[in-house]
Structure formats: structure tokens, C-alpha cells
Amino acid sequence: MANLAGFDLNLLRVLDALLRERSTVRAGERLGLSQPAVSAALGRLRHALGDPLFVRQGQGMTPSSLALALEPELRRVLQDLETLLRGPGGFDPAQATFDFRISGTDFFSSMLMPALVQRLAARAPGVRVQLVDLVPDAYVEMLDRYEVDLGLIPERDFPAWVAHARLLTCGFVVVARRGHPRLASVPAAAPVPLPLYCALDHVLCSPEGRLHGLGDAALAAAGHRRRVVASVPVFEGVLRIVAQTDLLALVPVPIARMRATEGTYDIYAPPVPISPVHLCMIWHRRFDDDPGHRWMRGQVAEVLAPLGRVG
DNA sequence: TATTGACGCTTTGTCACACC
């Protein structure tokens, strides 16, 4: 392995870009270098670390086991270096250049990303933001493994090393396709009669692929049950299914309202009270005082603030 | 003793091209 005295630390940025892109062409684009420059840097990395690091496979580069093993620590070191070089309190969004990964459902793809991207373009053009799918039951671990910088999930208990802040409280409504034959006598926005609600089939959004959710718990508390016949991992899919079938769905108020003007479905109140969900952002405490991270948390909170308590 | 400028070597970049 290399020693620090003779090692060019810029090579770590190249290794990071190669691990992210798995291609010398795309790594070059990410770094602002030509493909041959990345190839040469990879050659120097191979020599310094005594490992091939990447082997060519088809039209891309596959990392070696050593490259994969280095990845988490490499990200941490680069993050620390950025923080160090930025200096205390010296964060300037207009000059900042970093990537920020957020994990969340497609709720945030609709309710957060458009406004957030617009903000970044105006205030921090060098910052790139990525919304990545929630990996079921691994939200917290992804923070620890440097796979995401921020998680957007329903509030619950978190480990001590996870910091969190509540963003909004979100109620739920029932949606059904416009012209649903069984709901003709139910006025829009009125509660769906409980017997009818339980008699109809349902679709729900579950990134984990579950066939039960909040609605089932609320019904069970009232001594009733419904039949969920489908689940999809995104709300967009739920709304499309609702619009094209006789299924009902329970969806967050902001999502329902956002698409209501399209006229493909109507909105009703749930037949039983559904406890609102507190959505929060979570991050690793090692980023508590990171100026860039703190600034991004502020932007996310500000974008979602107008939704406030909905429903 | 610290700073500055000249000089030369080394490193790293791009371009063009061969190869897989």
C-alpha cells in the first residue's frame, strides 16, 4: 500500500469518481478531466495501491474487492477533507460543489424535488442533488454506509447516532376514480361509508411490498377490515391504478391534491380517523456541524414547510 | 533569515490513435 508522503491525494477524487461512475469516460466528465487523464490516474492508483482496482467488463469497469472495501472509508475521508478545507463557518452555497443524496419515496419526488432543484440552480449551481429509492428496512443503515446523506421517512425511534428533525405532518384521504359506480351517491370530500369502504378492494403504496398499512390498523381498531389486492412502491402508480380501476386508495393529502385537477379521480374522507404521519429527515450525527449538510437540511425544510400540517 | 527570481526536472494534462 502507498504511504502518504508520496501519494497524490487528488487520486482519491479519481478513485471516488470511478467507484461512482464505473467508467473512465463518465468519471472524467464528473471530474472535469479527459478520459485519458482518468485512465492515467487509474494507472497511478493501481501502482500506488498494488491492486488492479477495476477490471474491464463489457462497456464498463468492475471494481475489485479492494476498491469496494475502500469505498466507505474513502467517502468519509473525502467528506472530512472538504469540511476541513471549507474552514469554520466558511460555507458559501454559490461556490460550493458537492453531490447530495436523499432517500425517500416518490412523495418527495413530487413534493420536494422540483422546488429544491429550482432553489439549487439559483443559489448553489455547483451542488447536485439525487433522490434515490428507499431501500426497505435499510433507511438508517444507508446513512452509516455513506450511501445517502439524508433520509426522508416517517418518524419513529432512531439509534443515538441518528439525528432527526420533523418536517411536516401529513393526513390521508381516500381517492377513487371519477365516475366510480359504487360511489355515485357519496359527495366529494365526504366520508366514504364504512360498510362500502370495507366492501371495495384497495391498492396501497408500500416500498417494502406489504399488503397492509395505516388504513388497516385504523380499521382494525374500529373492529373492521378491508381487502388490499395490490401494492406498488410509488404513489404515482397508486394514482394510476385508482384512475383505471375500481380500487380505492388511501394517499397523503398533498399527493391527492396535486393531481386532483387532472380530473381522473375524486377525493373523499376516510370512514374512520386515520392518524396523521409525522415525516422527518434523518442524518448521521457526524454531519451535525457540516456547513454544507446543514445548509442542505435548511433548504429541504424550507421547501417542505409550506405543506406544514396538511390534512 | 526570509523572500524572490531563474532554471530545470517531473508530473499531469490533452490529442490522436490503436485495440478490445
Added chain:
DNA sequence: GGTGTGACAAAGCGTCAATA
């Protein structure tokens, strides 16, 4: 379509002497 390599150019860096 993508990677690796040779030729060449530019920039960076260390050394050394001159100077304040």
C-alpha cells in the same frame, strides 16, 4: 462505445543564488 498508450505541451515544484 470504451479503454489504454505514445507524443507533446503546460504547469508545478524543488533547488540555488542573489538580495533586502
